[in-house]
Amino acid sequence: MPVHDLSNVDFPSMHKLKVVTKAEVTIYDAIPDGARLVDALRHAQVGPPLLAWRCGQGTCGACVVRVQFPNGIEPPPLTRMERNVLARHGLGETEESDGVADPDRLRLACHVRVSCDLVVYIKND
Ligand code: FES
Numbered sequence: 640m641p642v643h644d645l646s647n648v649d650f651p652s653m654h655k656l657k658v659v660t661k662a663e664v665t666i667y668d669a670i671p672d673g674a675r676l677v678d679a680l681r682h683a684q685v686g687p688p689l690l691a692w693r694c695g696q697g698t699c700g701a702c703v704v705r706v707q708f709p710n711g712i713e714p715p716p717l718t719r720m721e722r723n724v725l726a727r728h729g730l731g732e733t734e735e736s737d738g739v740a741d742p743d744r745l746r747l748a749c750h751v752r753v754s755c756d757l758v759v760y761i762k763n764d
Pocket residue numbers: 677692693694695696697698699700701702703724747748749750
């Protein structure tokens with residue numbers, strides 16, 4: 640039997656997602672560091688889609704979720720596209736706002752990279 644030395648292999652770190660919907664709370668683990676949140680949600684689930692995303696690029700606004708970052712973790716600032724889409728849907732600030740990161744704010748799942756454990760609230764009526 641061959642023996643493989645994996646000591647030099649750089650495995651990506653993994654994170655957990657706690658996904659809260661109206662119906663349930665589910666923990667997904669082994670989400671690779673840097674995965675787009677929309678992709679993590681799409682691949683992690685079994686059953687009907689958790690999130691009715693469409694474009695995957697930050698234009699349709701269908702992937703809006705509330706993301707809670709852990710205490711002490713600075714959330715990445717909103718991208719210009721996120722601010723514009725959220726404002727267009729009456730959910731956020733305008734392009735002129737400062738984009739200061741709020742630890743518990745609406746985000747576009749297609750624009751958030753998973754870089755730590757997250758709590759994600761999905762409104763899927
Ligand atoms: S999937 Fe369309 S804005 Fe994110």
